[in-house]
Amino acid sequence: MRIVILGSGRVGSRLANALVNKGHTLVIIDENVRKMRAIADHADIERIEGNIFQDEISDRAFSEKADMFIVVTGQDNVNVMVAQAIQKKYKIKNILIRIFDPDLADVYRMLGFEIICPTNYTISEITKILDSDVR
Amino acid sequence: MYIIIVGGGKIGYNLTKFLLAAKHEVLLIEKDEVRASALVAQFGEAVVIAGDGSRVLTLREGGTNRANVLVAVTGADEENLVICQVAKTVFNCPRTIARVNDPRDESLFSALGVDATVSSTRVINALIEEQVNADNMIIPLLTLRAGNIDIIEMGLSKSSGVMGKQIREISLPEGSRIIAILRGDDVVIPTGESKLILNDKVLVLVKKEVEPQMRELLQK
Numbered sequence: 001m002r003i004v005i006l007g008s009g010r011v012g013s014r015l016a017n018a019l020v021n022k023g024h025t026l027v028i029i030d031e032n033v034r035k036m037r038a039i040a041d042h043a044d045i046e047r048i049e050g051n052i053f054q055d056e057i058s059d060r061a062f063s064e065k066a067d068m069f070i071v072v073t074g075q076d077n078v079n080v081m082v083a084q085a086i087q088k089k090y091k092i093k094n095i096l097i098r099i100f101d102p103d104l105a106d107v108y109r110m111l112g113f114e115i116i117c118p119t120n121y122t123i124s125e126i127t128k129i130l131d132s133d134v135r
Numbered sequence: 136m137y138i139i140i141v142g143g144g145k146i147g148y149n150l151t152k153f154l155l156a157a158k159h160e161v162l163l164i165e166k167d168e169v170r171a172s173a174l175v176a177q178f179g180e181a182v183v184i185a186g187d188g189s190r191v192l193t194l195r196e197g198g199t200n201r202a203n204v205l206v207a208v209t210g211a212d213e214e215n216l217v218i219c220q221v222a223k224t225v226f227n228c229p230r231t232i233a234r235v236n237d238p239r240d241e242s243l244f245s246a247l248g249v250d251a252t253v254s255s256t257r258v259i260n261a262l263i264e265e266q267v268n269a270d271n272m273i274i275p276l277l278t279l280r281a282g283n284i285d286i287i288e289m290g291l292s293k294s295s296g297v298m299g300k301q302i303r304e305i306s307l308p309e310g311s312r313i314i315a316i317l318r319g320d321d322v323v324i325p326t327g328e329s330k331l332i333l334n335d336k337v338l339v340l341v342k343k344e345v346e347p348q349m350r351e352l353l354q355k
Contacts, residue, residue, distance in 0.1 A: 076189075081243075082213075107224050107225055
């Protein structure tokens with residue numbers, strides 16, 4: 001699959017490495033190229049430095065049809081806006097958005113998006129551990 | 136009406152003042168605690184709450200479910216978009232208005248269900264452009280249809296080829312009309328027979344793209 005990732009922080013960078021090892025082709029975008037240091041040198045990872053709201057940058061990232069777009073910048077609101085802008089412009093079907101705020105995550109799930117909410121995930125993991133401790 | 140304003144900067148502050156004076160029920164939501172307490176001192180605790188308006192909790196506290204209008208005027212477009220979408224999706228707010236800081240976001244916002252957008256950048260740009268034209272001795276009186284057509288006052292130069300001619304003898308650029316002749320204190324609504332004479336000014340209706348040709352014709 002051709003996968004585009006926005007945000008090369010802790011999650012974005014490691015995700016790129018993991019996915020390229022599974023045989024996918026990756027494009028990763030970040031405004032700050034220094035944050036891409038953790039990404040492995042690999043022929044199947046293309047790095048784009050710049051602001052995705054600029055046509056030049058987004059056109060480069062989506063010059064070939066992407067099978068999936070994963071939005072993992074550190075800001076919920078930015079993630080939500082980018083996802084919708086890119087969906088409109090390039091008709092990408094599979095979009096995965098990270099949203100930290102569980103309430104906001106519910107709202108955009110309601111609007112039909114695939115959401116990863118690390119807050120909910122952490123809470124459920126902790127609850128599981130507590131449950132097993134109690135037993 | 137009950138109106139919620141998110142973002143207590145210059146725009147939010149003045150809008151609140153204006154709407155309170157017009158006897159509306161207003162709630163102003165401001166994220167920054169320091170700024171919010173200054174606003175409380177001015178408008179009172181009933182009007183201002185501190186909180187992040189892009190969070191469902193804050194909007195619930197603010198009673199968004201009974202708001203007639205929500206106006207998002209923070210300095211960040213992504214915040215304004217999320218605020219309006221949450222207001223619509225969760226609280227069925229009948230009308231949402233967003234400030235758009237980057238004019239390129241305008242079409243996206245309307246496509247995503249924001250009812251109206253206001254772009255100060257666009258308004259200011261338009262004003263600056265008009266100012267620039269005024270420096271070239273042309274004063275656009277009115278900009279129509281999103282800036283594509285202008286009504287402009289132009290003086291005639293003595294050497295202009297149109298001097299002493301009837302309107303019908305002048306070949307105007309396509310997309311332009313002379314709609315009035317300003318002669319001293321008189322305004323002449325011209326017919327084909329009307330003549331242009333020394334010291335006349337004209338009001339022209341002109342498409343942006345032929346404005347330079349019009350200037351060339353009347354002022355060279």
